[in-house]
Amino acid sequence: xxxxxxxxxxxxxxxxxxxxxGIYDDEDxxxxxxxxxxxxxxxxxxxxxxxxxxxxxxxxxIKRSRLPIAAFFLGLTGMAFALWMQIxxxxxxxxxxxxxxxxxxxPAFIPVTFELTVLFAAHxxxxxxxxxxxxxxxxxxxxxxxxxxDDKFVMAIEVKDGVTDLxxxxxxxxxxGAIEVNQKEVLK
Amino acid sequence: MQHVSPIREPLVTGGKTYHDITEDVCRQVEAKPNMRWAxxxxxxxxxxxxxxxxxxxxxxxxxxxxxxxxxxGWAWDITNFVWWVGIGxxxxxxxxxxxxxxxxxxxxxxxxxxxxxxxxxxxAAMFPVLHMGRPWLAYWVLPLPNTFGSxxxxxxxxxxxxxxxxxxxxxxSLVFWYIGLIPDFATIRDRATxxxxxxxxxxxxxxxxxxxxxxxxxxxxxxxxxxxxTPLVLSVHTIVSMDxxxxxxxxxxxxxxxxxxxxxxxxxxxxxxxxLMIITRxxxxxxxxxxxxxxxxxNKVIILTGSIVxxxxxxxxxxxxxxxxxxxxxxxxxxxxxxxxxxxxxxMTCNVITPQLFWVRAIRRSLVATFIITIFVNIGMWFxxxxxxxxxxxxxxxPSSWAMFSPTSIDIGVYVGTIGLFFTLFxxxxxxxxxxxxxxxxxxxxxxxxxxxxxxHEPHAKAMHGSAKHTITNISxxxx
Numbered sequence: 001x002x003x004x005x006x007x008x009x010x011x012x013x014x015x016x017x018x019x020x021x022g023i024y025d026d027e028d029x030x031x032x033x034x035x036x037x038x039x040x041x042x043x044x045x046x047x048x049x050x051x052x053x054x055x056x057x058x059x060x061x062i063k064r065s066r067l068p069i070a071a072f073f074l075g076l077t078g079m080a081f082a083l084w085m086q087i088x089x090x091x092x093x094x095x096x097x098x099x100x101x102x103x104x105x106x107p108a109f110i111p112v113t114f115e116l117t118v119l120f121a122a123h124x125x126x127x128x129x130x131x132x133x134x135x136x137x138x139x140x141x142x143x144x145x146x147x148x149x150d151d152k153f154v155m156a157i158e159v160k161d162g163v164t165d166l167x168x169x170x171x172x173x174x175x176x177g178a179i180e181v182n183q184k185e186v187l188k
Numbered sequence: 189m190q191h192v193s194p195i196r197e198p199l200v201t202g203g204k205t206y207h208d209i210t211e212d213v214c215r216q217v218e219a220k221p222n223m224r225w226a227x228x229x230x231x232x233x234x235x236x237x238x239x240x241x242x243x244x245x246x247x248x249x250x251x252x253x254x255x256x257x258x259x260x261g262w263a264w265d266i267t268n269f270v271w272w273v274g275i276g277x278x279x280x281x282x283x284x285x286x287x288x289x290x291x292x293x294x295x296x297x298x299x300x301x302x303x304x305x306x307x308x309x310x311x312a313a314m315f316p317v318l319h320m321g322r323p324w325l326a327y328w329v330l331p332l333p334n335t336f337g338s339x340x341x342x343x344x345x346x347x348x349x350x351x352x353x354x355x356x357x358x359x360x361s362l363v364f365w366y367i368g369l370i371p372d373f374a375t376i377r378d379r380a381t382x383x384x385x386x387x388x389x390x391x392x393x394x395x396x397x398x399x400x401x402x403x404x405x406x407x408x409x410x411x412x413x414x415x416x417x418t419p420l421v422l423s424v425h426t427i428v429s430m431d432x433x434x435x436x437x438x439x440x441x442x443x444x445x446x447x448x449x450x451x452x453x454x455x456x457x458x459x460x461x462x463x464l465m466i467i468t469r470x471x472x473x474x475x476x477x478x479x480x481x482x483x484x485x486x487n488k489v490i491i492l493t494g495s496i497v498x499x500x501x502x503x504x505x506x507x508x509x510x511x512x513x514x515x516x517x518x519x520x521x522x523x524x525x526x527x528x529x530x531x532x533x534x535x536m537t538c539n540v541i542t543p544q545l546f547w548v549r550a551i552r553r554s555l556v557a558t559f560i561i562t563i564f565v566n567i568g569m570w571f572x573x574x575x576x577x578x579x580x581x582x583x584x585x586x587p588s589s590w591a592m593f594s595p596t597s598i599d600i601g602v603y604v605g606t607i608g609l610f611f612t613l614f615x616x617x618x619x620x621x622x623x624x625x626x627x628x629x630x631x632x633x634x635x636x637x638x639x640x641x642x643x644x645h646e647p648h649a650k651a652m653h654g655s656a657k658h659t660i661t662n663i664s665x666x667x668x
Contacts, residue, residue, distance in 0.1 A: 051631040052403040065408040089340040098344045111349040115356040122360045129409045135394040139387045146378040151206035
C-alpha cells in the first residue's frame with residue numbers, strides 16, 4: 001500500500017464530503033438552471049466554468065469583489081512612499097543643488113511617484129488576489145471534473161447524508177438541462 | 189449575454205465549438221516539436237550566439253568596441269533601446285487599452301502580443317545595461333543605502349525615471365500576462381497525459397479551478413490591471429522621450445516628443461505584432477482565430493498612428509522654421525540634406541508613405557502586402573530613432589567637434605543578436621505556452637462566432653424526457 005492510498009483511507013474515515021455534480025454544456029442553460037435550482041431551495045456549493053460567464057455573479061449572489069478598493073489604497077501607499085523617499089533623500093538626508101533647482105522640486109518627482117503608485121497598486125492587488133483566492137504553485141489537480149476547464153460547466157451541490165434526497169436532486173438538475181449528473185467524493 | 193450586431197464579421201471562423209478551441213490551441217503545446225519550428229529555433233539560436241559573442245566582447249574589452257566617439261556618445265545602443273521598448277508597447281495597447289474599450293477582437297491576439305511586449309522589453313533593457321560598461325554595478329541606479337556617505341540617486345534625472353518606468357512596466361506586464369495564462373495552464377494541466385507535463389502545468393496553473401468566485405475576481409483584477417497599464421504604457425514612452433526632450437540639444441529639445449514618441453511606439457509595435465501574427469497563424473494553423481478581420485483592424489491602427497507620426501515630422505520642421513532659432517533650423521535642414529540624408533529619407537518613405545497604402549481595402553486585407561509593409565515600418569521606425577539621435581548629436585554647437593558615426597561589427601552584432609534573443613524567447617513561448625487566450629476566446633465565442641448556435645430547447649427537452657431513466661452515475665473520488 002503506497003502513501004497515497006494510506007492517506008486516502010485515513011481521510012476517508014475522518015471526513016469526506018460528497019458532491020453531486022450537474023454538468024452543463026451551454027452558458028445560458030446554466031444561468032437559468034442556477035436560478036431554478038436556487039429557487040427550489042437547494043444550496044449551490046460552487047460553479048466551475050472554462051471561462052468567465054457573464055451574469056453568473058448575479059444569479060449566484062456573488063458580491064462585487066473589493067479588490068479595486070485594495071488596489072486604490074495600495075496605490076496610495078506607493079505614492080506616499082515615493083514622495084517620502086524622494087523628499088527625504090534629496091531634501092533632508094543629502095541636500096544638493098541640481099540644475100539650480102530647489103532641493104525639493106516636486107515637478108521632477110512626479111514621474112517616479114507615478115511609477116511607484118502603479119507598481120504598488122498592481123503588484124499589491126495581484127498578491128492580494130492570489131492570497132484570497134488561495135492560488136499557489138502546487139502539483140495537485142484540484143478540479144471536480146476535468147472537462148470544466150475545457151468545454152463543460154459544472155454545478156456542484158454538497159450532499160448531506162440523510163438529508164439530501166439524491167433522486168429529487170438528480171431530477172431537479174436534469175429537468176434544468178444538465179446533460180449528466182455525477183456524484184463525487186472529495187476527501188479533505 | 190452581450191449582443192453583437194449581425195452586420196459585424198465573425199471574430200472566430202470555421203464553426204468552432206469550445207472543445208475545438210481547446211484542441212486547436214493545445215495541439216502545438218502537446219505535439220512533438222515539428223521541423224519548421226526546430227529550423228526557426230536553430231536560426232534564432234544562431235542570432236542568440238551572435239548576441240552572446242558581442243556581449244562578451246563588449247564586456248571584456250569595454251564599450252570602446254562600439255563605434256561611439258566624443259561627439260556621438262549615444263548611437264545604436266539608445267536607438268535599439270527605444271526601438272525595442274516601442275515595439276513592446278503594442279502588446280500593452282492590445283491587452284489593456286483595447287480591454288478598456290471592450291474591443292472583442294483583441295482576445296485572440298492579446299496573449300502573443302503581451303509575450304512580445306515582455307521579450308521586447310528584455311531586449312531593450314540589454315542596451316542601457318551594457319552601455320553602463322560594468323553591468324555588475326547596475327544596482328547603483330537604485331536608491332539603496334550605500335558606503336559612499338549615503339549619496340542618493342538623482343531623482344531629477346530622466347535617465348533615473350527610465351529605471352523606474354521600465355522596471356515597473358516590465359514587472360507589471362509580466363504579472364498581467366501571467367494572470368491571463370493561469371486559466372489556460374489549468375486547461376493544459378487537465379488534458380495532460382505525461383507525468384512531467386501534468387506536474388509542470390499543475391505548478392504553472394497555481395491550483396486554478398475556474399470557480400465562479402475565482403472568475404469574478406479574475407475579471408476584476410484584469411480590469412484594474414488594464415486600467416493601471418494604460419497610463420503606465422503612456423508614461424513609459426513619455427519618459428523615454430524625456431531622455432531627449434529635457435536636454436538642450438537642437439532637434440531634441442521639443443515639447444512634441446512625448447505624444448510623438450507614444451504614437452511612434454504604437455505604430456512600430458503594431459507592425460511587429462502583425463509580422464509575428466502572420467507567421468504564427470500560418471505555422472500553428474490558427475487562421476480561424478487570427479482572421480483577416482484582425483489583420484485589417486490592426487492595419488487601421490497602423491494608418492492612424494503612422495499618420496500621427498507623419499504629422500509630427502512635419503510639425504517639427506515647421507516649428508524649427510517658426511521658432512527662428514538658427515541651431516534648431518540647422519539641425520532639421522541637416523537631417524534632410526546633410527550627410528545622413530539617406531537615413532532621413534528612408535525614415536520618411538517607410539513611415540509616412542508606405543502605411544498610407546493601407547487606405548486601399550485590398551492591400552489592408554492582403555497578407556503578403558501587410559507582411560511587406562510591416563517590415564518597412566519596422567525598418568522605418570529604427571531609422572527614426574537613428575535620425576533623431578545621431579543627426580542631432582553629430583553636428584553640435586562647435587563645428588570643430590563635428591563627427592560622423594559608423595557602427596562596428598560589435599554594434600551590429602549586439603543589435604542583430606537581440607533580434608535572435610527575441611525570436612528564441614518567442615519561439616519557446618509559442619511552443620510551450622498557449623499562444624491564444626483560450627478562456628477569453630471561449631467567452632466571446634457565442635456572440636461572435638460564425639457558427640449558428642443550436643437552439644437550447646432541444647437538450648433541455650431531451651434531459652426532461654430522459655430524467656426518469658438516468659440516475660446518478662460515475663461516483664468518483666479525489667483527494668483534494
